[in-house]
Amino acid sequence: MATMAVQMDGGPDKIPLRLKLQRVERRRKLMSFTLVLPLLLFILIAFVWPIGRMMFNAIHDDTLLTLMPRTTSALSAWDGKDLPDESAYAALVEDLKQAWARKTTGVIAKRINYELPGAGSQVTSSARKASTLSAGPYRSTLIAINPIWGQHDVWIVLKRGHSAYTAYYLLRSFDYQFGSKGQIVASPPENAIFRDVFLRTFGISIAVTAATLLLGFPVAYLLATLPTRTSNLLMIMIVLPFWTSVLVRTAAWGVLLQEHGIVNELLITLHIISRPAELIFNRVGTVVAMTHIQLPFTLLPIYSVMKTISPSYLQAARSLGAGPFYAFWKIYFPQTLPGIAAGCLLTFILCLGYYITPALVGGAADQMVSYFVAHYTNEDLNWGMASALAAILLGATLLLYYAYNKLVGVDRLKMG
Amino acid sequence: MAAFAYASPLEKGWYYLHRLICGAVLLYLVAPILVIIPLSFNSVPFFTYPMPGLSLRWYEEFFLSAGWQGALHNSLFIAVLVTLLSTALGTLAALGLSRPNFPWRAAVMSLLISPMIVPVVITAVAVYFFYADIGLLNSYTGLILAHTLGATPFVVIALTATLMGFDHSLTRAAAGLGAPPITVFFKIILPLILPGMVSGALFAFLASFDEVVVALFVASPEQRTLPMIMFSGLREQYSPTIIAAATVLILFSIVMLTTVELLRRRSERLRGIRR
Known part of the structure; x- marks a missing residue:
């Protein structure tokens, strides 16, 4: 029908029939698309977007980056071989004080506990004690408060926290995790489920x-x-x-x-x-x-x-x-x-x-x-x-x- | 198979074995439903036969207790709104999709159907986080929208199937005779697709009425639906009232199914498909 209509008035206004047909075709496509649009938008906004965001959470975790900003940035220069220097310990004390004041210690402890089972409670207790510290040297004091800060692996976890992206959760899903030097190792049997x-x-x-x-x-x-x-x-x-x-x-x-x-x-x-x-x-x-x-x-x-x-x-x-x-x-x-x-x-x-x-x-x-x-x-x-x-x-x-x-x-x- | 005259005994044996297997499978399919309906009339709270006596006490509990009635009311309210919303959205989409030359038809269609395919727990958790951000958690609106997600694919599928045999020259004829698009829709398209629309709507209703996982994540006790109560009940202790509620749900399904079947026949008659 449309084809015939086009043919009839195709002559006078000098627009080639082919173009007119294309235009009609395009308008029809647009019309059918408009009908689908409400549902398509609904699915995209209420279904695809939430799922996409959830998937993003699988590789995105900025807990340590936002809650311990000083420590993670102080550690970005650390080579990861020996224990970090005094400035990192000072940054850690600042962060712990702030976390204690803002009551975010629990979140930090939980995050560290994922990667170092059992370390969470030590972080909380250290934060409580660190909140009263006023002057350095922080390194020896912190290690005296809790020997965990004299250990290498907790610092590696904090250093990895400098990036908001982590492969930790996906690795865990396949029963792998990060080892003490940041390498990928198989999860211990109690976690490998x-x-x-x-x-x-x-x-x-x-x-x-x-x-x-x-x-x-x-x-x-x-x-x-x-x-x-x-x-x-x-x-x-x-x-x-x-x-x-x-x-x-x-x-x-x-x-x-x-x-x-x-x-x-x-x-x-x-x-x-x-x-x-x-x-x-x-x-x-x-x-x-x-x-x-x-x-x-x-x-x-x-x-x-x-x-x-x-x-x-x-x-x-x-x-x-x-x-x-x-x-x-x-x-x-x-x-x-x-x-x-x-x-x-x-x-x-x-x-x-x-x-x-x-x-x-x-x-x-x-x-x-x-x-x-x-x-x-x-x-x-x-x-x-x-x-x-x-x-x-x-x-x-x-x-x-x-x-x-x-x-x-x-x-x-x-x-x- | 009817020609037994020249069938070997082995063949006959297979024939009866096949029937026997089919009988057993069909029994397996309907037995759970047939078995629990009488148990809901049991006079004692046990789930064994023979039953010592008949009683309506579990239905009394179901229909007279505020908890169950509130949930039934919620379920119906939510399912009706979901049905309206998903039928409107799904019908429009199916109409667009069934027009000739729809661009990327297969891709768009599979996206619109995907809520049916994606594991429901993933949908539930994703929607839960999304609602937590935009403040729709524990609200009727939130639950209705979430159920609409799961219900629209049924409408889209039912309607695209109906529109598959749709003769587009009818609408062109109407347009050629001078009918504006709105008139074409209400006078020509709607009467023809109505059976498909109603069965899609019934499927959507059941999809919402039976849904439990998404509801468990995004609803608060205020929006508690029938399946939510049943689920928490089943996790702890099987109670006869749950079986009575299950029987009510089965009756719902039977009524819906009968309606859908009658409509399907009517639709096939209207479209001139002979079976």
Whole structure:
């Protein structure tokens, strides 16, 4: 329509048709973009920006730089070999006095304690005593107040505080930390928990993805081959749990899997086991509940691909002499692979971020990365650590989401 | 599979095994929901069968105690506002995205859907820090905006799916007959996309009504929602009142699901898609 209109008045005002068309096209693009703009802005401001800022916290920490400005700048000239000279000690006393007066000692102590466990309380007690000092020599006095100031490593930590950027939190997330000379070393065993957490998160996600595929594939095949009326009826059994709150379903599994819950009672009545099995607050409960929640996510994409596979391929293979299993494996199964990839990838991506379900039906050893992000935010108030763990989890999720978009296309995302 | 005449016994065995497996999986899917609904009518506070008697005492507690009712009220209030907001934002965006030649369509679309994909704890913590800075923490506005983030992707997905089969020549015909864009929207586009819009809105409602993680981070006891009470209850002790509340939530889902299904059929009929 627009093309014709342009053609008609294209003559008199001497603007080439091509330019006019381009202009119309541009105006249309602008119009469609204007429609998307409100939501786009909302997502950018209320979602992308906060997450970006949080990610920034994973490498940005200016606690020492802002709260101990004199010490960190005095140490910038220090070569890091012997103990620093008198001027650095004087700066430290000034900073500690100021911190004591402004009641920021706790923040500084906590920050130093991250890198030197146990040093925090010594910093606080030194600050209390240093607040009464009036004249030097500070070096010997401070070492007399607390021997920690005669040690090399606390000064290295303070020197690193001169930069507002730190790799400390990200290193910790991979179970590395800075050694006494500033080199990167493996974390001591009592701190080295995160590699385990990431491996566990991947492990649980893979187990749940495999379980959903194993359980979902036969059902998808049944639904795709049954007459529409019957399959629609069975579909309700899949979509109803899909649209029930995750919290409700997790609660239901909690009831079912309890020590004297229905599953245990049933198994005992059937003489399969003689005393209640431990089904909850461990890996079994976590995987059973998560598989239940994720099953429709894997099943539905497989089902919609199977719907499009014509039965005549299988019939042709059979009539050409292939056995039933050979024909299924060689002809039918390969055609379902796009659905399998879409379903499994989506389930795996969503599994990585699970929080509620492991928290309610898992034990301490089943908590995934999300739990630790929440834990460091709420309980430890160690926001650098929370951000670093979140950054790695987000990185993995976005990488897989990108792959999903390339492989499947975001348009294919459906909800029942 | 129907042609049993020339099927080998092995094949028949597989056929029944397949049915059996499917039956077990479907049971696994619905059992938790079917099992806990009767338990909410149990007369004693235990979660085992057989139940000694039936009673409505847990529903009485749910519907008559101020704590639960306040939470239900909060949840409904927040979910309704989230539904309105996300439906408006999502519909506009889906309309723009479905126009032909939208620039960087795939990239923009995946950005708009991303709140559904990003682990919810990350969203919750990020929004928590953001709100702490701009003073939206512990406010209804904050919680509603945060829930809208999670709800809009559902509207966008539902509507882009509806608009996929949309015939753009209809709007061009209307425009050609002299209708201004506003009239085209209300007389032509809206009636056709309404089923998709309503199912998107219902999904958005459920997304907010069931959301717990973001609420735990950004809401204060004043904004406490139903899932928040259930979550803290489940962490300590499973109480029958929680199961009664869960049953109420399940009923909500069933009503929503039925509506969505009816609308989907209507929409397919309207767009002339035969199944």
